[in-house]
Amino acid sequence: MTQSGGRPDSRVRRLLRHGFSDPASADRLLDSEALVPLRDDTLFLDALGATADPDLALVGLLRLVEALGGETQQLLDALRASKPLRDRLLGVLGASTALGDHLATHPADWQALVTYESADLHPGVAEFEHALRDVDSPDALRVAYRGALLSIAARDVCGTSDIAETAAELADLATATLRSALTLAEADAPEDAARCRLAVIAMGKCGGHELNYVSDVDVIFVGEAAAGTDEDEAVRAATRLAAHMMRICSDTTAEGTIWPVDANLRPEGRNGPLVRTLSSHLAYYQRWAKTWEFQALLKARAVAGDEALGEEYVAAVAPMVWQAAERENFVTDVQQMRRRVIASIPAAHVERELKLGPGGLRDVEFAVQLLQLVHGRSDASLRSPTTLEALDALAVGGYVGRQDAAALDAAYRFLRTMEHRIQLFRMRRTHLMPEAEEDQRRLGRSLGYRSEPIAELHKAWRRHAAAVRRLHEKLFYRPLLDAVAQLDVGEVRLSPKAAGQRLEALGYADPAAALRHLEALASGVSRKAAIQRTLLPVLLGWFADSADPDAGLLAFRKVSDALGKTPWYLRLLRDEGAAAENLARVLSGGRLAPDLLLRAPEAVALLGDEGGLRPRDPAALAQETLAAVGRAEDAEQAVAAARGVRRRELFRTAAGDLIGAYGTEGSEPQDPAVAIDRVGDALTDLNAATLAGALRAAVRAQWGDELPTRFTVIGMGRFGGHEMGYGSDADVLFVHEPREGVSEHEAGKAAFAVATEMRRLLQLPTADPPLVMDADLRPEGKSGSLARSLASYEAYYRRWSVVWESQALLRAEPVAGDADLGERFVELIDPLRYPEGGPDEDAVREIRRLKARMESERLPRGADPTTHTKLGRGGLTDVEWTVQLLQMRHGHEIPELRTPRTRIALAAARAAGLVGAEDARTLDEAWVLASRVRNAVMLVRGRPGDTFPSEPRELAAVGRYLGYEPGHVGEMVDDYRRVTRQARGVVERLFYDAE
Known part of the structure; x- marks a missing residue:
């Protein structure tokens, strides 16, 4: 059987076996006149089949042959005679369409691949300078650079050079290219060259001898005056030379481009002068530099220009680099920089990112550099600018386990090789896994996967990325555990000093105490200790990422001590993916949640259940509380049982709030307004259930199952508005109605006794956050009767009610007791709080007078009115009184306004047009923010507060709760003042009618 054109079908099948995707087209190309001599050469076909993309290699070879014209025979003879040339040339053509284009344009460059001697295997700067020696123009430099790159790529794809050697060769070629470019710039401006000394310092991957095929070359320029030249004039001359050198490398012409030269790592970045003197550099680093700048200087290397000046610069900055870990905000700065990198990745690219995503190259580099900066202070052997060399030194020194270092080394080499092969194809700067199937196939084959290249590629990538994610945490913390675990770990153990340095650098303020906790948790050969040694490397990382790592670790030890003999506890943390992280975030988020958990440690089980942190159904919660009260033997035990339910539910709410579970819907991002509403509902419901339990206990203590009078509890203020915070009191009114046959006097006595007993029971000493019942909003305030009948309320409100009471009743809602009586109370007060025609002008003036008096008299002495969340400018009271005035004026006509919720x-x-959309947004934003700050303060400090904490760690924890990165607490306070200032402007217009 033959295919069209008479070619045997067996040849097509043979090409298919060699890895061609389109064997029919390949067969036609092989029949081209220029390639006929190689068509049936088995060695040639085998070499094509060994490339990443045989189809691409064949097309590239045909283009080269056609470009050579009459000189083709020399190439064909060489290909038949030399296996190294076949492997190199075809390997490059099958991996890089960009280098194929270069050979088609400069066909004579194929001869650069013929040499196969020891000097050719691993060239350095001198060899590359020799290759670039004859360039006399920028275009000539571009052509010579691409020719040298051709040789590097050939060694790479054939396996003659490994990834570390390839990256070093690329850095050496960049060094030679920078020198040639500077020589060309000096030749164009000899007068500038005579006026100054200019040194070029390589940074980043070039400085670290680990450059990519396509990457910016980061540099810093240092200039000094030549003898007899004014310093300012010399700096200007050096700046012109540096800018010219950058253009030679960065400009794109018909011969393409080399790479961009990026000088943005210089002091002040792109806003700073391109060239500075050495003394100017040092003055900046001593006074103004940030931590990331010293981290970047770890890779500084003099590469071009005045060698002595360059070496002087490197020697001068080195001590500053190795003192960076002693800076006050070192760990905060480093972690913040990493978070910003991750946050900058477009969501659509996260799964394809080789460099910046989770388990990517940057994770390895970040981890290695951080450990270098911590331990390189006292151990000079760690000061290599090259990632893999530094990783090896960390392993040799015992700072990283050898097996961990080997696994990380393998993952880094694999990921860098992937990155190189992706870039090599089109010579474009990218760190993304290609999406096209043919590109993934080529990539997989270039890495040696032949049977199922795409599937095998993804499997290996997942494996190595997972290893990096795991080791990124383990790298920091496993040696710490080995240092305290009292086991023979078979490796060099961190000294106590080194362990303390590492913990301190990672944010632990008391490293000695932290080491004691680790020893208590992880020492010994028990199964419990073994599981802890598995958990702690990751947990310690999560603690370190919080505002107070020490508090998180101490709380974890306490919880572990309390539950250490409970078999499910450690198993839950080990086996349930989210449980351990949730626990770490909760324990390090402040005092309230850990304190609650330590009094009910079994509640840690909630953290492992996907729905465990969602608010309970109010009816189910009330039913559970009443059942617990019913099982108690006396009133005190009953209220203790109700408090037990409240404690667990308060922890559930606080934990869900801290980990962001209340502000999300599916995969949607956290919404602070949604979160504050859900927290308010959850706290209101659990406190209502507690009051219902206390009411049941109080009734049972004296009257059994039925009180002589119907009795209901009306929530007021934040309680009635479903807007309770963690530290809110429960404002209430007590309403009763005598049962049939019971006298008003007897009913009143019973109601008073029940209300009094409820208050007594809820005031019993407890370590839990108290639930304070405040009945001061009742008629006549503290002087009035604690409990009144419905008829008494009706008579009072009809005859004596004042405007502030009508305003307070806007947030009245039944929360416990007789539901029918509660509804009738609401019907009674509706005309009072939503009066027909609204309040008269005298009433409005009185409301405004009361508000002004509150502002002047009730703000605590010394409190900052710009940050007080309740009574301060644009705070809760401002917003709530503005809304309540609108409700009183228009609630009768607009039913939608009749709600206790702000x-x-x-x-x-x-919606009714009473407030403009922008004004409403401003008021809403201020109310939500002030409410969240109050909740944050309670979560962090464990006690209520209406303003930002002054203690730095507490303030930082409030910032983390509000979503601010470490080091941005000043921005948080500024934002609060800005939002509330804008809200106050709206209040002035809407509440005080000020234009």
């Missing part, structure tokens, strides 16, 4: 009422006012 945000819902504000939205209704906006």
